[in-house]
């Protein structure tokens with residue numbers, strides 16, 4: 369057992385306000401510098417097939433949001449990078465670790481196509497497979513910013529950083545459509561925020577907190593506990609532009625949201641660690657992104673600052689199950 373580790377999750381934490389120094393929340397700047405670029409908010413939609421596709425990626429890049437395209441249509445990736453560059457937009461793609469992915473990286477290098485961001489997207493990222501792929505990308509495409517994951521320990525963060533990763537992604541099993549904890553007994557599900565804090569203390573490079581965000585307030589909490597960027601799936605599922613299938617049930621509209629390791633994604637029942645759920649239809653994604661932006665401006669004003677950095681040092685209390693003692697009706 370890890371004795372020194374304090375265990376808590378998003379709903380157990382409340383941040384403590386400081387005196388406000390702005391006259392209006394609209395004065396607050398939520399931008400974040402990440403991988404040599406500046407983005408409107410420190411949030412990225414999950415690189416999953418029911419969350420992002422090429423048109424949404426383009427829209428996000430055009431509107432100064434970070435995005436990571438998924439890796440589940442591998443044959444389209446080279447053209448995707450080319451198309452984004454033709455439009456003067458940054459290219460951000462995902463890769464796996466199987467032999468054909470090495471060939472794909474070589475193909476990009478041969479075609480002189482350097483994606484600005486490459487994410488190595490593997491369930492158990494603390495592995496030699498991922499270390500080898502980081503080194504291969506850094507050799508072939510040294511100017512790409514490499515994000516590697518997922519990990520759930522400081523050792524995982526350090527090893528991937530030492531192998532050359534420019535950022536690491538933290539979160540094993542806290543996702544809404546994740547069943548890793550149930551299927552394997554492992555993960556950070558239920559203590560993701562504490563795991564983030566543990567990992568961030570060891571990190572020398574940026575961390576992306578991945579999975580388990582259920583409210584907009586959880587974005588501020590992720591920043592407080594060491595994230596530079598926050599990856600979110602379920603809160604983005606169900607929108608007009610998110611590519612899950614639209615389903616009608618009892619006269620109401622829903623969209624499908626399924627795990628990248630679900631049988632729906634894999635087309636097989638081997639090593640399934642994800643499930644499918646229906647999310648009520650939510651309308652345009654711009655509405656949610658704007659609301660996240662405003663809520664984050666408000667968070668920063670409570671922190672007593674005018675930018676994201678002011679969230680990093682605010683005091684907090686641990687109130688177990690606080691969400692059920694005041695926020696519910």
Ligand SMILES: NC(=O)C1=CN([C@@H]2O[C@H](COP(=O)(O)OP(=O)(O)OC[C@H]3O[C@@H](n4cnc5c(N)ncnc54)[C@H](OP(=O)(O)O)[C@@H]3O)[C@@H](O)[C@H]2O)C=CC1
Pocket residue numbers: 464465466489490491492497518539540541542543546548579627628629639641
């Ligand atoms: N963040 C999370 O908690 C999780 C995320 N996912 C998502 O699901 C998708 C599929 O992930 P993944 O299964 O890694 O991708 P792949 O199916 O592409 O597997 C990648 C490679 O890693 C091997 N591998 C996968 N898991 C393990 C393991 N536990 N031990 C040893 N080798 C392993 C696979 O071999 P083999 O299949 O033969 O073992 C394969 O060679 C990804 O998008 C991932 O992000 C999945 C689970 C958890």
Ligand SMILES: Nc1nc2c(ncn2[C@@H]2O[C@H](COP(=O)(O)O)[C@@H](O)[C@H]2O)c(=O)[nH]1
Pocket residue numbers: 414415416518539540541542543544545546547548578579580581599600601602603626627628629630641642643
């Ligand atoms: N264990 C699994 N985790 C998965 C799977 N597909 C995606 N994911 C992870 O979930 C987050 C999104 O979490 P959310 O709480 O915001 O919905 C995503 O970024 C992946 O890391 C899966 O099949 N199994």
